[in-house]
Amino acid sequence: MSVQHTRSNYAKEIWQKDKDHFVHPWSNWHTYREEGAAMTVESSEGAYVFDTEGNKYLDGIGGLWCVNIGYGREEMVEAIADQVRKLPYFSPFTDTTNTPGAELAAKIAELAPGDLNHVFYTTGGSTAIDSAFRLVQAYFGTQGLKEKRHVIGRHEAYHGSTYIAQSIGCKEMDRNEDLFDFKTDTIHHISTPDMYRCPEGLSESQYCDQLVQEFADKVAEIGADKVAAFFAEPIMGAGGVRVAPAGYHRGIWDVCQEHNILFVADEVVTAFGRLGHWFVSKEMFDVQPDIITSAKGLTSGYIPLGAMIFSSRIYDVIAENDQYFTNGFTYSGHPVACAAGLKSIEIMEREDICGHVREVGAYFREQLGSLSDLEIVGDVRGSHFMCCVEFVANKETKALFEDVDIGSLVAREAENHKLIVRPVAHLNVLSPPLTLTKEQCDFVVSTLRASIEKVQDDLRAEGVL
């Protein structure tokens, strides 16, 4: 029996087990039951992953915006194994702690902007958002402001998939009210800021003013004494890498200051180097958040971990009151996850990965921009290693394709050329490992170009274009 034959049988067996038993996030069970997984990833190295058939792909999505230091880091393996040997787990509740948990919290506090000195560990990004929602309530509740419980998010934001995170986020595609209930009594939304779809006739600064005014109006409508917090990603990620007009975050932050409203920056994607900084709120958007939520790149995805990082002001106000913050998880501050976080940060510091992203990520973004000349590329946007390509049926009107799953068509073509990009409706999202070289950036851009051209040719042949 040839090796290839053995591998194929093995691949088939895994594929079958998955199809029969592994239920995936955001999967369509109707199609999955018939088609199963399109790819079974088995191993990895650097910026590459390998499937069960032995195919090697450049991972253009960094796992899922998270494998920041790249795959196959022996040092991570050692750090994780050492911690498992020493202490795989112990309760973090009430008054016991563990060494990596304490060390990592101090390190995060050192890297976070301003007085964000306190770290509440979670199991991922969604639970960090849930914890922030509860912290905001506790902060005002402890001051006797029980009415101040409303929060404002944005349409098309993505903050995770727990009940509260799904309710604060508001991706139209996911808002299926026939299947799910969303919390709407204290959660409100304002418009998606999106420079590509800036209303005709408005300059960037006029558009910014309009959006900030919309926020101020929403606060007035709910009542400033009732609005507790604003939740926002610095650049919207899963909602389509939407970039707000310059000054937007600062403008909203100013309104928050005026009305004692907390600013929660969801940096689950943007933190830990993706845009060339540990955190971007202050560095790139001139905003000092009260709370930052983080996950993903915190451990480079090697082990799940999330964190809600918040200010001394919030901590001190709540600490004044002799009450318990009754929120937390068995795996809050999991020692193995924290050891992974510490090692990932150590590697990033030693290799100056943020500096690398500021240089090579900027190159990546610039090169990707060259795809704009293609007929169906309406927009290339994002920053550094957080980018997307938006496909349109008509560049002039920005009209989308109606019956063509264009994002998937291009992604599938790219896969044929050993590049993984993430199709999200009419977009291809790119968030590669931060260690990408310029040559690898060039491979991504040229492969995408060839893939888009092939899809354009096919669409032309079918009379769609």
Ligand SMILES: Cc1ncc(COP(=O)(O)O)c(C=O)c1O
């Ligand atoms: C901005 C943002 N917030 C929160 C989350 C949820 O994180 P998790 O999937 O770890 O719960 C995500 C996940 O993609 C995200 O992009």
